[in-house]
Amino acid sequence: MNRCFPRHGLTRALLNATSAFLILITGSVALSANAQTPQQRIPPMAAKALRGVLVVTQPPEILLNDQPARLSPGARIRGRNNLLVLSGALIGQPLQVRYLLDTSGLVHEVWILTDAELQDPH
Numbered sequence: 001m002n003r004c005f006p007r008h009g010l011t012r013a014l015l016n017a018t019s020a021f022l023i024l025i026t027g028s029v030a031l032s033a034n035a036q037t038p039q040q041r042i043p044p045m046a047a048k049a050l051r052g053v054l055v056v057t058q059p060p061e062i063l064l065n066d067q068p069a070r071l072s073p074g075a076r077i078r079g080r081n082n083l084l085v086l087s088g089a090l091i092g093q094p095l096q097v098r099y100l101l102d103t104s105g106l107v108h109e110v111w112i113l114t115d116a117e118l119q120d121p122h
Contacts, residue, residue: 041082045111049098054110059087064099064107072106080114 055063060071071077071087079085096118100109111117 041078041111045098046100046109049100049109049111051096051098051113054090054095054097054099054107055092056087056090057092059091062087062107070106072102072104072108075106075108075110077110077112079112085112 052065057063060073060075062069062071075087077085077087077090096113098111098113098117099107102108
């Protein structure tokens with residue numbers, strides 16, 4: 001019993017065409033994902049997120065509105081470009097943010113605000 005693909009030119013051409021099609025589709029999806037406007041956040045900021053000024057002193061220790069606070073284990077800080085930022089890269093910088101606390105009162109989600117988001121009073 002032969003379990004291999006036949007070596008006909010038609011089958012190989014079909015496989016090549018299918019591969020090329022998949023590469024084309026993948027590339028167009030990646031390009032459309034990059035075409036998003038910079039104001040759009042995915043996932044969006046939580047509606048109940050609070051505003052404040054965050055200064056990372058010595059991770060996980062922070063100052064939040066000039067009060068000592070702490071980042072939770074696994075805290076996520078999203079930069080102005082919506083990518084994750086490590087807290088160690090932000091040491092000493094006062095940043096306008098929106099944030100969420102976890103159930104134990106630790107800062108768990110942080111979004112560094114863009115210039116457009118700073119104009120929004122909410």
